[in-house]
Amino acid sequence: MSAITQNLQAVHAQIVHAARAAKRPDTAVRLLAVSKTFDFDAVVTAMLAGQTAFGENYLQESLEKIAAVQELRPDSAIEWHFIGPIQSNKTRLIAENFAWVHTIERLKIAERLSQQRPSTLPPLNVCLQINISGEASKSGIAPDEALALAQCVCLEPNLRLRGLMAIPEPLKQKGASSVEQQFAQMQQLFQELQAQLKLADFDTLSMGMSSDLDLAIAHGSTMVRVGSAIFGKRLHKSGN
Ligand SMILES: *Cc1c(COP(=O)(O)O)cnc(C)c1O
Numbered sequence: 001m002s003a004i005t006q007n008l009q010a011v012h013a014q015i016v017h018a019a020r021a022a023k024r025p026d027t028a029v030r031l032l033a034v035s036k037t038f039d040f041d042a043v044v045t046a047m048l049a050g051q052t053a054f055g056e057n058y059l060q061e062s063l064e065k066i067a068a069v070q071e072l073r074p075d076s077a078i079e080w081h082f083i084g085p086i087q088s089n090k091t092r093l094i095a096e097n098f099a100w101v102h103t104i105e106r107l108k109i110a111e112r113l114s115q116q117r118p119s120t121l122p123p124l125n126v127c128l129q130i131n132i133s134g135e136a137s138k139s140g141i142a143p144d145e146a147l148a149l150a151q152c153v154c155l156e157p158n159l160r161l162r163g164l165m166a167i168p169e170p171l172k173q174k175g176a177s178s179v180e181q182q183f184a185q186m187q188q189l190f191q192e193l194q195a196q197l198k199l200a201d202f203d204t205l206s207m208g209m210s211s212d213l214d215l216a217i218a219h220g221s222t223m224v225r226v227g228s229a230i231f232g233k234r235l236h237k238s239g240n
Contacts, residue, residue, distance in 0.1 A: 005048075007229060007230045009049075015029050015031060019217055022217055028217075029222055029223065030223045031051070031053070033055065036227065037235070046230065046231075047078060052079055054079070055081045055082075055102075056080060056083065057083055057084030057085075059090050059093055080100070082094050082100065082103065085139050086101070092116045095124060096121075100125040101124060103139065105128070105140050107153065111156060114156035123160040127161075127163045128161075129166065129167075130164055130165070131166075133167075133169045140165075140166065140167075143189050146193060147196060154197065163190065163205055164186065164190050165206035167209070179212055180219070183220075183221070186220075187219045204222050204223055205222045207219075207225075210230075
């Protein structure tokens with residue numbers, strides 16, 4: 001069995017363990033495999049092990065993989081999620097090639113994605129990125145801007161507003177209690193928006209990565225984005 005296949009099994013087991021510890025159903029948390037910087041072969045290995053959702057940060061790199069998977073398996077159920085920062089000149093290719101975007105932080109970008117979403121495809125699933133650590137250098141909107149942006153984004157005809165996404169400060173630097181507090185704030189914001197927006201599809205809290213997924217699941221994450229724990233250490237460009 002390949003290392004990727006073994007790692008996937010281990011991450012699934014870790015997710016189930018964390019969900020049970022939080023008294024949540026085994027199926028409460030989806031696994032997004034973050035394949036940025038890893039090649040097509042790595043994606044295919046994970047795909048053959050049953051992984052269906054893949055996350056990418058860099059558009060050019062991801063388009064090559066998406067095209068190659070499409071060629072190899074035209075009818076595969078692979079779902080591509082864009083999880084990197086978005087420049088407005090990149091929205092068309094994102095709208096044409098991805099099923100999800102986790103990193104909405106401006107209405108203008110959301111409007112372009114909606115306008116450019118091909119009518120042959122279902123609506124693009126989107127999450128608003130929240131800057132939960134409050135660091136000036138980080139992407140995302142402030143928590144108190146989320147409701148207003150959500151109310152606009154959910155009116156875009158070719159988008160489906162699914163929830164919120166966040167990247168807290170690294171666990172290693174900040175320690176578990178600070179990171180836990182940020183996850184707890186995200187869970188509270190998510191629940192407040194669910195109550196205020198009353199959207200049937202607002203069901204996704206995208207948070208938790210290789211090093212902090214247990215804590216994220218304890219605080220209501222419904223989708224963890226895991227790269228290095230599946231594919232190994234990234235040698236080049238680091239995300240975000
Ligand atoms: C790279 C990246 C991940 C995965 O990080 P790992 O620590 O490798 O699990 C998750 N989310 C985003 C937004 C990323 O850029």
